[in-house]
Structure formats: structure tokens, C-alpha cells
Amino acid sequence: MTDKDARTRLVEGMADLLWERGYVGTSPSAVLARAGVGQGSLYHHFAGKQELAVAGIRRNADTLTRAARDALDGPGTAYERLERFLLRDRDVLRGCRIGRMTQDPDVFAAEPLRQPVADALSWVRGAIAAVIEQGQARGELVPVIAPDDLAGTILSTLQGGYVLARADHDEERFTAAVRGLLGLLKALVVTP
Amino acid sequence: MTDKDARTRLVEGMADLLWERGYVGTSPSAVLARAGVGQGSLYHHFAGKQELAVAGIRRNADTLTRAARDALDGPGTAYERLERFLLRDRDVLRGCRIGRMTQDPDVFAAEPLRQPVADALSWVRGAIAAVIEQGQARGELVPVIAPDDLAGTILSTLQGGYVLARADHDEERFTAAVRGLLGLLKALVVTP
DNA sequence: GTCTATAATCTGATAGAC
DNA sequence: GTCTATCAGATTATAGAC
Numbered sequence: 251m252t253d254k255d256a257r258t259r260l261v262e263g264m265a266d267l268l269w270e271r272g273y274v275g276t277s278p279s280a281v282l283a284r285a286g287v288g289q290g291s292l293y294h295h296f297a298g299k300q301e302l303a304v305a306g307i308r309r310n311a312d313t314l315t316r317a318a319r320d321a322l323d324g325p326g327t328a329y330e331r332l333e334r335f336l337l338r339d340r341d342v343l344r345g346c347r348i349g350r351m352t353q354d355p356d357v358f359a360a361e362p363l364r365q366p367v368a369d370a371l372s373w374v375r376g377a378i379a380a381v382i383e384q385g386q387a388r389g390e391l392v393p394v395i396a397p398d399d400l401a402g403t404i405l406s407t408l409q410g411g412y413v414l415a416r417a418d419h420d421e422e423r424f425t426a427a428v429r430g431l432l433g434l435l436k437a438l439v440v441t442p
Numbered sequence: 443m444t445d446k447d448a449r450t451r452l453v454e455g456m457a458d459l460l461w462e463r464g465y466v467g468t469s470p471s472a473v474l475a476r477a478g479v480g481q482g483s484l485y486h487h488f489a490g491k492q493e494l495a496v497a498g499i500r501r502n503a504d505t506l507t508r509a510a511r512d513a514l515d516g517p518g519t520a521y522e523r524l525e526r527f528l529l530r531d532r533d534v535l536r537g538c539r540i541g542r543m544t545q546d547p548d549v550f551a552a553e554p555l556r557q558p559v560a561d562a563l564s565w566v567r568g569a570i571a572a573v574i575e576q577g578q579a580r581g582e583l584v585p586v587i588a589p590d591d592l593a594g595t596i597l598s599t600l601q602g603g604y605v606l607a608r609a610d611h612d613e614e615r616f617t618a619a620v621r622g623l624l625g626l627l628k629a630l631v632v633t634p
Numbered sequence: 635g636t637c638t639a640t641a642a643t644c645t646g647a648t649a650g651a652c
Numbered sequence: 653g654t655c656t657a658t659c660a661g662a663t664t665a666t667a668g669a670c
Contacts, residue, residue: 255653256653256654257653259443269487270547271466271547272464272466272545272546272547274463274464274466274467275466275467275546275547275548277645277646278644278645278646278647279644279645281482287654287655288654288655288656289479289647289648289654289655289656289657290642290648290650290653290654290655290656291653291654291655292647293646293648294653294654295653298646298647299645299646331459345544345545345648349602349605349609350605352537352546352606352608352609352643353464353537353545353546353605353608354464354467354561354603355462355463355464355467358465362553364523364609364611366637367609368609368610368611369604371605371606371609372609372610373611374604378650382557384627386448393620394625394629395625395626396621396630398618398620399618399621399624399625400622400623400626401617401622401625402603402615402618402619402622403622404617404618404622405606405619405621406598406599406600406601406602406603406605406606407595407598407599407602408598408602408603409598409602409605409606410541410597410598410600410602410603411594411598411602413541413544413545413601413602414546414567414594414597414598414601415596416539416545416550417544417556417559417560417563417564418560418563418564419550419556419560420489423594426590426591426594426595427591427594427595427597427598428515428595429484429588429590430591430592430593430594430595430596432596432625433586433587433591433592433627433629434464434587434592434595434627435626436586437586437626437629437630437634438626438629447635448635448636449635469662469664470664470665471662471663471664479637480636480637480638481636481637481638481664481665481666482635482636482637482638482667482668483635483636483637484665485664485666486635486636490664490665491663491664491665517649532656584651584658603636621668
């Protein structure tokens with residue numbers, strides 16, 4: 251990590267700390283310590299904490315959307331693709347690096363911070379909805395629920411699963427919620 | 443509010459600020475300002491910020507479990523009771539006053555802060571599971587999903603619904619997720 | 635019990651040397 | 653570009669008056 255330039259190390263350090271501690275819980279000095287750079291580099295490359303945080307959030311958003319796309323794309327029926335997405339490897343107790351930002355009061359209030367969070371979650375929701383829509387069009391899924399609504403339910407279950415798991419320090423809370431959701435989704439699968 | 447004693451006003455002020463700004467985002471001085479009391483009162487009644495926060499979290503936990511019980515208890519089929527719980531009036535954009543605490547790094551790390559959060563969410567999950575179990579026992583719901591798993595899915599959808607709504611500054615994201623969930627739950631209802 | 639005064643430390647940012 | 657030095661203000665807490 252020390253082989254990269256100061257700017258890159260600052261963005262990576264901020265991205266990690268935003269995931270761990272959120273925006274109000276992250277101080278510029280903590281980022282500097284993690285990145286191993288001096289005060290001057292931060293204020294040379296960025297206007298301040300907020301501008302660096304925007305870059306950190308964008309980085310985390312890229313990681314999230316890439317992982318979602320990798321799981322949702324590829325072969326299989328709609329159910330199989332959703333299952334692959336729901337069961338993909340996750341650092342459950344760390345929570346969602348993007349979803350957690352919505353609880354931060356300063357992120358909620360400042361448009362530059364909130365926009366990339368909203369964009370990333372909307373993108374994932376849209377990708378899930380597309381799989382559902384295709385499944386309904388192909389006759390794999392019973393079309394009793396609007397794809398957008400069901401995509402919201404699926405993404406919400408994941409986001410809420412992180413919440414319950416972190417409350418109990420127990421990944422199983424997340425796994426149980428996903429298991430329940432997969433049970434519900436199976437009822438939509440058209441059996442020939 | 444000024445007609446109550448300093449201790450009560452401190453707990454109420456802390457509870458409100460924990461909901462709005464979380465633990466790391468709330469300073470003792472902000473609580474003092476909201477409660478309208480001096481520094482001395484805080485450190486007379488509590489050992490410090492953390493002990494006051496424990497009292498604030500307990501207060502918010504009481505509010506949550508009371509509201510959940512009021513919606514889940516009462517007449518109706520299992521589906522009707524779950525629907526009443528899912529559609530109850532909520533201050534969606536403010537998020538869940540208990541669920542949001544799980545994203546706070548200091549709450550996640552400090553047992554005295556985390557325990558009342560875990561207890562409250564477990565209580566609500568158990569109350570939902572009891573309704574499902576009863577519904578399955580009475581033959582109202584198809585018993586294809588373990589009540590505990592499904593209760594986790596339902597509570598997760600709510601917690602995640604807050605996340606999506608706050609990301610977009612739009613209550614409809616929460617409502618859509620709940621609508622999708624109700625659609626899934628309807629498939630479990632036994633039709634005579 | 636409640637208040638104000640004080641203090642050590644941290645926060646977010648600027649100045650200016652190299 | 654990157655660094656260290658510095659700074660005004662906030663944070664968390666203690667001391668002691670009333």
C-alpha cells in the first residue's frame with residue numbers, strides 16, 4: 251500500500267474507515283495515520299474531509315456494484331441467479347460499506363455524500379429487478395409481484411440482515427433472514 | 443419538558459440525539475443544550491457519556507418494543523397481524539431508533555451499549571415468530587418456512603427498508619419493499 | 635442536585651519549509 | 653507534492669461554588 255501515491259492511499263484509507271466507522275466517526279487524522287501521509291497531502295489533493303469522503307464513498311460504491319454484477323450476471327434461471335447473489339461470500343459482521351452510510355447524519359444531510367450512496371443502491375436494485383423481470387418474461391417466475399417492489403424487498407432483506415447480525419454479533423442472523431427469503435422466493439418459481 | 447428533573451431531561455435528550463445522530467455523532471454538550479441543564483448534572487447522575495447513552499438506548503428500546511407489541515397483538519389472522527405490523531405508521535426517513543445503533547462502531551464494540559440493542563431486536567423478532575408459529579399451528583399459513591427464519595426476513599426487510607428510503611430521501615423505497623414482502627407472504631396463506 | 639469555571643485532548647484546517 | 657508546525661474551536665471530563 252505504501253508503494254502507491256499519497257492521493258490513492260488517502261482514498262483507500264478513507265474508504266476503509268468509512269466502512270468501519272462511518273463519516274462522523276472518522277477524523278482526518280485517523281485517515282492520515284492509516285494512509286501514512288502528512289496533513290499537507292490531504293489538503294493539497296482535496297478541499298477537506300468531505301471531498302475526500304466523496305472519493306472514498308465512490309470507491310466503496312464501485313466495489314459493491316462490481317460484486318453485485320458478478321453474482322447476478324452469468325448463467326442460470328432467475329431463481330438461481332438471485333440465490334447466487336443472496337448467498338455470495340460476505341463479510342457480514344462488517345456490514346454493507348454503502349448501506350451503512352445512510353445512517354450517518356452528515357451523509358443523510360449533505361448531497362455530495364448522499365448521491366453516490368443513492369446511486370449505488372439504485373443500481374443494485376435495478377440489476378435485481380432486471381433479473382426478476384427476465385424471469386417473469388421467460389415464464390420461470392409467477393408475475394404476481396412488481397419486479398421493482400420485489401427487488402426492493404430482496405435488497406432490504408440483505409441490508410436489514412446486516413443490522414440483525416451486527417446487533418447479535420452473529421452472522422447466523424443474516425443467514426436466517428436470507429434462508430427465509432429464499433423460502434418465500436421458491437413459492438414464485440413456476441413448476442412445470 | 444423543562445418541568446421534569448434534570449436526569450429525565452438528560453435521558454430524553456440523549457435518546458433523541460442517539461436516534462438522530464447515533465453515538466459517535468452525539469456530544470455530551472449537545473445533550474446538555476437540548477436538555478437545558480448544566481455540565482454538573484450529567485456527571486452527577488451518570489459516570490459519563492456511555493452510561494447516559496445506555497439509559498437513552500433503553501428508553502428508545504422501550505418505545506420500539508411497545509409499538510411492535512401494540513401492532514402484533516390483538517385480533518385477526520396471522521397474516522392480518524403481520525400486515526398491521528408492517529403497515530403501521532412510521533417515521534420512515536428518521537430510520538429505526540434501535541436498528542440504526544448497530545452501525546455505530548462504538549455501540550458495536552462496547553457490550554453495555556450493544557446489549558440493549560440486541561435484546562430489543564431479539565424481542566421483536568421473537569414476537570413476529572410467535573405470530574407465524576400460531577398461524578402455522580392454526581392452519582392459516584403453509585408451514586414451509588421455519589418461523590424464526592421468516593421472522594428474521596420480515597424484520598430485516600423493515601430494517602433494510604429504512605436504509606433504502608434514507609438513501610433516496612424517499613419513503614416510497616420503504617413502502618415498495620414492504621409491498622413486495624406482503625406479496626410474498628400472501629403466497630403462504632392457506633386458501634380454503 | 636444543579637450550576638459555572640477550567641483543563642487536557644482531539645478535530646478540521648492553514649502556513650510555510652523542503 | 654509532501655512534509656511538519658501551528659491554530660481556533662469542540663469534546664469529554666473534573667473541580668468546586670451555591
